[in-house]
Amino acid sequence: MSELCAVVGVGQTQHSAKRDDVSIPGLVREAALRALDDAGMTFADIDAVVLGKAPDMFEGVMMPELYLADALGASGKPMLRVHTAGSVGGSTALVAASLIQAGVHGRVLCVAFEKQSESNATWAVTPSMPFQPPVVAGAGGYFTPHIRAYMKRSGAPPDVGIKVALKDRLNAIRNPYAHLHMPDITYEMIEESAMLWEPIRFHETCPSSDGACAMVLTSESIADATSKPPAWVWSTAMRSEPTMFSGRDQVNPQAGRDCAADVYEQAGITNPREEIDVAEVYVPFSWFEPMWMENLGFAPLGEGWKMTVEGATAFDGDLPINPSGGVLSSNPIGASGMLRFAEAALQVRGQAGEHQVPGAKKALGHAYGGGSQFFAMWIVGSDKPEGR
Amino acid sequence: MTERIVGIKTPIKLEYTYTPGLASSRYLNGVARGKLIGQRCPECSKVYVPARGCCPACGVTLGEEVEVAQSGTITTFCVVNLPFYQAIKPPYVCASILLDGADMALFHLIQEVPAEEVRMGMRVEAVWVEPGELGPTMESIRYFRPTGEPDADYDSYKEHL
Ligand SMILES: [Zn+2]
Numbered sequence: 001m002s003e004l005c006a007v008v009g010v011g012q013t014q015h016s017a018k019r020d021d022v023s024i025p026g027l028v029r030e031a032a033l034r035a036l037d038d039a040g041m042t043f044a045d046i047d048a049v050v051l052g053k054a055p056d057m058f059e060g061v062m063m064p065e066l067y068l069a070d071a072l073g074a075s076g077k078p079m080l081r082v083h084t085a086g087s088v089g090g091s092t093a094l095v096a097a098s099l100i101q102a103g104v105h106g107r108v109l110c111v112a113f114e115k116q117s118e119s120n121a122t123w124a125v126t127p128s129m130p131f132q133p134p135v136v137a138g139a140g141g142y143f144t145p146h147i148r149a150y151m152k153r154s155g156a157p158p159d160v161g162i163k164v165a166l167k168d169r170l171n172a173i174r175n176p177y178a179h180l181h182m183p184d185i186t187y188e189m190i191e192e193s194a195m196l197w198e199p200i201r202f203h204e205t206c207p208s209s210d211g212a213c214a215m216v217l218t219s220e221s222i223a224d225a226t227s228k229p230p231a232w233v234w235s236t237a238m239r240s241e242p243t244m245f246s247g248r249d250q251v252n253p254q255a256g257r258d259c260a261a262d263v264y265e266q267a268g269i270t271n272p273r274e275e276i277d278v279a280e281v282y283v284p285f286s287w288f289e290p291m292w293m294e295n296l297g298f299a300p301l302g303e304g305w306k307m308t309v310e311g312a313t314a315f316d317g318d319l320p321i322n323p324s325g326g327v328l329s330s331n332p333i334g335a336s337g338m339l340r341f342a343e344a345a346l347q348v349r350g351q352a353g354e355h356q357v358p359g360a361k362k363a364l365g366h367a368y369g370g371g372s373q374f375f376a377m378w379i380v381g382s383d384k385p386e387g388r
Numbered sequence: 389m390t391e392r393i394v395g396i397k398t399p400i401k402l403e404y405t406y407t408p409g410l411a412s413s414r415y416l417n418g419v420a421r422g423k424l425i426g427q428r429c430p431e432c433s434k435v436y437v438p439a440r441g442c443c444p445a446c447g448v449t450l451g452e453e454v455e456v457a458q459s460g461t462i463t464t465f466c467v468v469n470l471p472f473y474q475a476i477k478p479p480y481v482c483a484s485i486l487l488d489g490a491d492m493a494l495f496h497l498i499q500e501v502p503a504e505e506v507r508m509g510m511r512v513e514a515v516w517v518e519p520g521e522l523g524p525t526m527e528s529i530r531y532f533r534p535t536g537e538p539d540a541d542y543d544s545y546k547e548h549l
Contacts, residue, residue, distance in 0.1 A: 020394035060400050141482050145464040149549035198467035242444040246434040246491040247547050
């Protein structure tokens with residue numbers, strides 16, 4: 001039987017297009033100090049540090065963990081770097097959790113970041129490769145064909161993406177850390193924004209953000225002694241699959257379905273739509289909300305879009321998705337996955353402030369990355385897992 | 389007096405020597421002759437183009453060399469309205485193309501048709517560089533263009549979205 005793990009501290013930076021007031025070490029430290037403060041701890045209390053970020057090319061800084069060790073108080077302690085593309089914030093949290101669950105450490109600080117303004121991530125993800133056709137189309141060029149395939153398969157109305165974008169941007173107004181605060185956002189404004197990668201419009205895409213997120217994870221006895229309510233980790237799961245193989249379903253990837261089934265089973269969840277109160281799901285392009293609703297088993301195949309249209313995923317819906325504003329409102333890529341996990345923890349701790357979903361007791365944090373090939377998920381609860 | 393420095397530019401250039409290996413060499417030698425060469429998986433029978441070392445689904449070494457057709461079907465696509473690709477003015481279309489005889493779509497440019505007329509199921513064919521310019525490089529195919537044939541039935545490519 002593994003040790004129980006809990007989130008006892010959460011911190012994040014102000015996310016924005018350009019945080020030129022801080023260096024990369026300054027950025028990660030801002031999040032780390034806030035998480036430690038929330039946990040009532042200092043760097044001296046931490047046993048190990050786990051750091052995650054997306055590809056090094058995003059800043060052009062190779063192996064940033066080498067020079068961030070001192071900024072994160074890791075001198076003389078174990079420090080690990082995690083990388084699983086866009087899902088890395090989630091998998092970083094899960095590596096940290098596994099150190100607690102395995103009984104190796106009692107207090108682990110996990111941190112994830114991206115400082116997109118220091119380079120050009122769009123170009124970094126689409127270099128000219130000698131072994132691929134010379135087609136350069138950016139991240140949207142990779143994902144929009146799958147969105148088109150989803151629209152065809154599901155027969156969803158063409159404006160579902162607009163509705164997702166509007167909902168997440170309105171949610172972001174409640175989140176003081178969000179990059180995009182657009183109080184005047186309207187359906188028409190999104191509809192009339194430039195069509196970047198048809199069928200995806202400008203306002204249906206995530207921004208490029210600088211930002212970081214950090215969490216302090218501890219074992220059961222330490223969490224029991226903290227003053228603020230902890231978020232108990234009920235289950236964790238990761239899955240991956242190859243970038244390409246014949247017949248691969250990139251609209252509804254097998255790895256995502258398997259990861260969700262695993263994380264539900266470990267948590268004893270048989271009806272996720274009923275049993276989960278709120279979810280923070282990695283939605284970088286609007287249409288990924290309905291796609292992931294199906295992949296996560298919240299909606300039957302081909303009906304994920306109905307949850308958006310019927311308002312089920314809205315802040316006051318039966319399963320609020322991304323009350324923080326989500327990736328569509330803040331996208332410091334490497335940190336985006338951890339922000340989903342951390343926001344899930346804040347919800348069940350009752351610490352989400354203006355975007356707190358009333359009475360949330362069980363929440364899902366979800367991240368994916370690469371060509372929809374890495375998945376990381378956890379379920380956290382305000383109570384300890386049943387039977388423990 | 390000191391000024392606050394918020395950024396200094398340090399451009400990075402990466403030169404990369406690519407070793408194609410046996411499988412990619414088959415494909416590259418094929419395009420140098422104006423042919424599209426794939427390989428069939430001995431376990432699942434799927435044909436991968438370009439030829440590659442192993443089947444990503446089965447994890448076994450790919451076997452029999454297969455030449456596939458130079459025409460195929462657009463399974464899905466994206467209209468790019470951003471100026472990413474200096475050589476081509478937006479809007480342009482990037483599409484997943486399932487070549488006849490292949491079981492894995494490849495991603496390429498669609499030209500010689502207005503972007504708004506491109507559709508799922510559209511039949512297209514490869515347009516090569518001039519014979520004298522053919523070489524063992526991915527640039528040997530310039531783009532794909534419509535063949536004018538009737539669209540393929542959705543069921544024929546729905547497993548490749
Ligand atoms: Zn195979």
